[in-house]
Amino acid sequence: MDDLLQHFIVEARELIQQATDDLLALERDPAQAVHLGSAFRAVHTLKGSVGLFDFAPMGLALHAAEDLLGILRAGEGRIDGGVIDSLLECIGQMEHWVGTIEQTGQLPLDAAEEGYRLARVLRSQLDDGPASAAPAIPEADLGWVREMMARSHVPAPLRAQNKPLVAVRYTPRADCFFAGDDPIALLRSVPELMAVRLSNRDPWPPAAEIDPFACNIRIEALSGAGLDAVKAAFRFVPDQVTILEIIQSSGDHVDAAKTGPQATGQAAGAAGGGSARMLRVDAARIDRLADLVGEMVVAKNALSHLASQAGDGLDRKDLAHGLLASQAVIDRLVAEMHRAVMDVRMMPMRDIFRRFPRAVRDIAGQLGKAIDFSMEGEDVEADKAVVEGLFEPLLHVLRNAVGHGAEPEHLRLEAGKPARTRIVLRARRNGDRVMVEVEDDGRGIDPAAIRRAARERGVASADDIERMSDAEVVELIFAPGFSTASEVTDLSGRGVGMDAVRSAVERLGGQASVRSSRGRGATVHLSLPLTVVMTRIMAVRVSGELYGIPLDGVVETAFVPASRILPVRGAEAFVLRDRTLPLVRLADLLDLPRPAEPHSGMKVVVMAVGDELVGIAVDGFAERMDVLMRPMTGILAGAPGLMGTTLLGDGSVLMILDVPELIG
Incomplete structure (x- = not known):
């Protein structure tokens, strides 16, 4: 991918996000002219950037969006839900196309048809009259084609072979010169021209009132070249041209076999490839x-x-x-x-948070839910990998909050709640951790419903489920394949639930939990490390070997006297400050031979595993250090219980353990 296209992709994403933010703000308060102006500038700038490449469908749709925003800025239109929906649909398609360009270097094959459809939808929002900046594409009228055929000289071989001809009606926009278009040059680029007719689009005004910078012509032509060759000549102005493939029949009858406009959207000189990894830095x-x-x-x-x-x-x-x-x-x-x-x-959470208002709006619209969505802590910063890795799990949590948490308006009013469900996405810094929460004031999680679904899906045995507290039952929503959805939709019921959220968060070195109050709402809490590149670890010795344990999961270290270690149903526990905790030997977790047990007691690392504390018995403690952790690769990639490796000062390799995964 060349540098120019790469910069276009980065800039396009920023402009798309800016336009989305402004349109959503306009929906909340249509009187805010500053957002209308900002959205217009973002779309205008993006349209100009698109013009540097052969992405005609994007330019076509953006031109229509710019015209619509221009009408709204002039106060000649009304901002309503239909207008915002049309503009957001256009911006969403631009985002999709930019992603496709980044991956393949070109637009998808259906881009021309989709760009034309978007332009028609947007222009349908324009009021009739002089405010409409571009003429509508004329419907196919075979009368002018017959007239052109009658007046032109079609070579006898073509008539004998009944070879299809291509008819073109090109109506340039009045402001086409300012867009860099040269109608006559475009006409001359059409191969095998057989007939040309020029006429005025609108009646000519008095000579003194003619605007020399406005185009007022209509071009009609016949070509003996193929349909694709003619379409290629007009690929930059597909909204201003009608192209018909004419099949000659006996007598004077002609049939229109294929119509335009259509255009390809390949980036000149752009090679396909993987996504570019770029980061803007102060x-x-x-x-x-x-x-x-x-x-x-x-x-x-x-x-x-x-x-x-x-x-x-x-x-x-x-x-x-x-x-x-x-x-x-x-x-x-x-x-x-x-x-x-x-x-x-470090990146601010704003970089992903600002993508969610539109997603929540779309989901709420699909489900017919009234949502009041807000965000807090957008300036909180975290490592780039953490911030970018949060998008998918947070999107899933927000989808659940809208789909499962938000009640219908009439039920909320009956319960004495505001009509709109309040959903808050917030982030805050807590030491070396970043806390992200999604809180809603909806119906909450019903423990009885979770128990029923857990039994039906075999998540746990019936006896274990009955012994669980309500808080423990609620945590079952993170079990693999768990779902309470009764039917499969685009949003739920596909067996991919909150377990995917927890797995994604744990891959980032974090933990996920949930709190709920029946009828008052639920809060999903994500705790993540500030960075995943440099990791602070504690080295421990076990069975004569050295291993690393991430310090963010270590609560404390302790020496436990032998008198405080108790056997419990084939396992072990110990008493720490009048609290009984389970004891797990690291040698057993790693399938290593147990060393001889000292009579005095054991050295224990107390770690947080989920919401519980667990003691990990080791032979000894070594130093604490900051290390550059490398993920496992090759045949060890995905090995359970191993987070990665690092090199020590003497050149030896230290394995860094994922103790919660080893225990699980």
């Missing part, structure tokens, strides 16, 4: 990185000078002092470089 953060690199170079030179002095016989005490000082400087710079790189990767 220039100040790049400057900080450059400064740190400069300091690193100075530190490297100082170390090189020290090494040369060591070769010249520098005193051992002075050498040791110099090495310690150099190490301290390098340690400081590495720590600052780490923070600076993390800052570069």
Whole structure:
């Protein structure tokens, strides 16, 4: 993919999002002229960018959207649900097409037909009169075709072979010159022209009132070339041309076999390929990185000078002092470089949050639900991988909040609630974690319904389900394949439920939980690490080997006396500050031989596994460190219980364990 197309994709996504935000704001408050102007500018700029490429269907639809927004800006139209729906449909199609261009370098095969349909839908919203900036595409009228055929000289071989001809009626827009169109040049590019007729589109005004910058012609022509060749000549103006393939019959009868407009949408010189990975970064953060690199170079030179002095016989005490000082400087710079790189990767939650208002609106519209959606904490930042990885799970949670949580308006009014269901998406920072919540004030989760569905689907045994508390039962919504939907729709009932949310969040190193109050609503809580690139771990020893455990799941470490370790139904537990916790031996989880048990007690890592605390017995604790974790690849990719690996200072490989997965 060339650089120009790559920049177009980045800019197009930003403009599409800006237009979406403004249109949704206009729907809430049509009197806000600032949003109308901003939406117009976004669409206008996007249309101009599209003009650099051979994406005619996009330009056709965007031109119609720009005209409609222009009418609204001039106060000659009314902003209502139909107008917003049409504009959002157009913007949504642009987003889909930009994704296709990013993947393949060209528009899909049905883009021409869809672009024409969108343009017709948008122009149907325009009021009749001079405000309509572009003439409607004339319907096929075979009268003008017959007249052209009668006046033209069709070669005898063509008449004998009954070879189809192509008839063209091209009505340029009045402002076509400002769009860079040259109607006569387009006409001359049509191959095998056999007849041409020019006429005025509208009656000519008095000579003194003629606008020399407005086009007022209609071009009709016949060509002996193929239909595709003629369509290619008019691929940039498909909204202004009608193309008919004429099949000659006996006598004066002609039939229109195929009609336009149609156009292909291939990007010139654009090669297909995978999606581009780009990240926009504040220039100040790049400057900080450059400064740190400069300091690193100075530190490297100082170390090189020290090494040369060591070769010249520098005193051992002075050498040791110099090495310690150099190490301290390098340690400081590495720590600052780490923070600076993390800052570069940080993205505000706004980058994905702003994609949800339209999604919630569309889902609510499909289900006929009245939703009051709001967002909080959009400025909270997290690692790029965390922010981007949250889109799918959050979309699923919001879909559930609308589909399952929101009640019909009459039921809410009967219950003394506002007519519209309130759904809040919020993010906040909590130490080294990012907390994301989706809260609604709907019907809540019915534990009895969850119990019934869990029994029917065999999620757990009937006895276990009966012993569970209501809070534990509600957590069963995260069980694989669990769903309470009675029928399959586009939104639910396909056996892919909240388990997919929990799995996606856990892949990011996070946890998912839910709280609910019957009749008062539910809150899905996601806790995620601030970054997934650098991981702080604690090394532990077990059976003579060294393993890493992520510190974000470690609550504390403790030494448990042997007297506090109790056997419980073939397992073990221990008492920690008057609280009984389950005890699991890491050697057993890793299928390693148990070491000899010390009589005095055990060293235990207390970890949070879900909503419970569990003690992990180890042989010993080693150092805590920040490491660059690499995911498992090759035959170990997807191995249960392994998060990744890192290299230690001596060059050995340290395996980093996913203890909750090992226990599960």
